[in-house]
Amino acid sequence: MTVLTHNEETSMIPRIAIAAGDPAGIGSEIVARLLAHEANRHAADILIVADRGELEEGMRICGERFDYKLADDPQAPVFTPGVPVLVDYRGWAELPFERAVSTANGGRYAMDTLRRAIEFTVAGVTDAVCFAPLNKHSLHLGGMGHPDETHWFAEMLQPNGPYGELNALDGLWTSRVTSHVPLKDVAGLLTEERIVGAIQLIHSTLTRVGVASPRIALCGLNPHAGDNGSFGREEIDVIGPAIEAARRQGLPVVGLFPSDTIFLKRDELDAIVTMYHDQGQIAMKLMGFSRGVTVHGGMPIPIATPAHGTAFDIHGKGEAGWGAIQAAFDVACRMARARRGAALAA
Structure with a gap:
C-alpha cells in the first residue's frame, strides 16, 4: 500500500473553478445552494468566477449564505481551505441583467465567465471546471458562432482526438x-x-x-x-x-x-x-x-455541468433543486483528483 506524505495528501485536494451560467436562469441560486453546504467547501479548493452582485443575489434567492473571500490578485488567487475565492468578474456584460429571458448580454456574461474559468484551469490554477447551465439561444445572441458550447470548447482547447458531450447518472x-x-x-x-x-x-x-x-x-x-x-x-x-x-x-x-x-x-x-x-x-x-451530469469529454481539462437547462420559468422563486449541480461538482472533483494522481505518478 502506498502511504502519502502530508504534502501529497494536501496536493490531492482538487481545485475547482465554478462559473454561474446564464444570469437569467437559476445558475447563481444553485451555485449558492451547492456552496452553502460545508462538506462541499471542504471537498475542494473552490474558485468562483462571477459578478459579486450575482453571487449575492443567488444567496438571497435561496436563503442561504456562506463565507467567501475576494481574490486579492485575480490572476493568481490564493486558496484557503473551506473558504471559496471569488474572482469578481463579468467580462463585457453590462448591469443590470434581464431575468427569465434570453439576451445577448446574458449570453456574453455566461461566455466570458466560463472562458475565464477555463483559462484558470488551462493555466494550472484550478484542475477542473464546473459550470451552471447555459442557454444556447443566449449564447448565440451573445456572439457564439458554434452550434453548442462543446464546439466552442474545442476551438479554445484543441483536443487531441475524439470529443463530445457525455452524460452521467448514478x-x-x-x-x-x-x-x-x-x-x-x-x-x-x-x-x-x-x-x-x-x-x-x-x-x-x-x-x-x-x-x-x-x-x-x-x-x-x-x-x-x-x-x-x-x-x-x-x-x-x-x-x-x-x-x-x-x-x-x-x-x-x-x-x-x-x-x-x-x-x-x-x-x-x-x-x-x-x-x-x-x-x-x-x-x-x-x-x-x-441528478444528471453532462461532461465535455475528450477535452484536455475536465469540464462538467448539470444536464438540465437554465429554468428561466423559476428564476428568483427559490425553487431550484441543486441535485444535478451537486452531481456535476462531484464528477468534476473525481476527474480532478484522477488528473492530480496521474500527475503525481508521472
Missing part, C-alpha cells in the same frame, strides 16, 4: 455519435469512424475516472435495430462494422441493441453509446432529471 454514462443536429441529418452523419470515435471517447473518459474495464454497449438507429434490414440498413452497413472495428482495437463493446430496450440493461453496463441526442437523453432524464 454510475451509468452515455456518449452519442451525433449531437445537436436536425434529426433528418442523423443517418447521413453516421460513419464507422464517428461511431468508433464515440466508443473511444467514453472508454477513455471512464478509464480516466477509475473504471478499469468499462462495460460498453452500442445502440442501434432504427426501430428494433433495423430488424435484419427490414427497417433500415444502417445497422448492417455502418454500425455493425463499427462494432467489429472497435473490438479489433481492444475496446470492450457489446451489442448491438434496440434503443427501446438497451436502457433496461443499465445495471449490467457502465456506458451506452447512442446514435443521436434524444436517444440517450430521454432515457437518462427520465431516470434522474435532478
Whole structure:
C-alpha cells in the first residue's frame, strides 16, 4: 500500500473553478445552494468566477449564505481551505441583467465567465471546471458562432482526438455519435469512424475516472435495430462494422441493441453509446432529471455541468433543486483528483 506524505495528501485536494451560467436562469441560486453546504467547501479548493452582485443575489434567492473571500490578485488567487475565492468578474456584460429571458448580454456574461474559468484551469490554477447551465439561444445572441458550447470548447482547447458531450447518472454514462443536429441529418452523419470515435471517447473518459474495464454497449438507429434490414440498413452497413472495428482495437463493446430496450440493461453496463441526442437523453432524464451530469469529454481539462437547462420559468422563486449541480461538482472533483494522481505518478 502506498502511504502519502502530508504534502501529497494536501496536493490531492482538487481545485475547482465554478462559473454561474446564464444570469437569467437559476445558475447563481444553485451555485449558492451547492456552496452553502460545508462538506462541499471542504471537498475542494473552490474558485468562483462571477459578478459579486450575482453571487449575492443567488444567496438571497435561496436563503442561504456562506463565507467567501475576494481574490486579492485575480490572476493568481490564493486558496484557503473551506473558504471559496471569488474572482469578481463579468467580462463585457453590462448591469443590470434581464431575468427569465434570453439576451445577448446574458449570453456574453455566461461566455466570458466560463472562458475565464477555463483559462484558470488551462493555466494550472484550478484542475477542473464546473459550470451552471447555459442557454444556447443566449449564447448565440451573445456572439457564439458554434452550434453548442462543446464546439466552442474545442476551438479554445484543441483536443487531441475524439470529443463530445457525455452524460452521467448514478454510475451509468452515455456518449452519442451525433449531437445537436436536425434529426433528418442523423443517418447521413453516421460513419464507422464517428461511431468508433464515440466508443473511444467514453472508454477513455471512464478509464480516466477509475473504471478499469468499462462495460460498453452500442445502440442501434432504427426501430428494433433495423430488424435484419427490414427497417433500415444502417445497422448492417455502418454500425455493425463499427462494432467489429472497435473490438479489433481492444475496446470492450457489446451489442448491438434496440434503443427501446438497451436502457433496461443499465445495471449490467457502465456506458451506452447512442446514435443521436434524444436517444440517450430521454432515457437518462427520465431516470434522474435532478441528478444528471453532462461532461465535455475528450477535452484536455475536465469540464462538467448539470444536464438540465437554465429554468428561466423559476428564476428568483427559490425553487431550484441543486441535485444535478451537486452531481456535476462531484464528477468534476473525481476527474480532478484522477488528473492530480496521474500527475503525481508521472
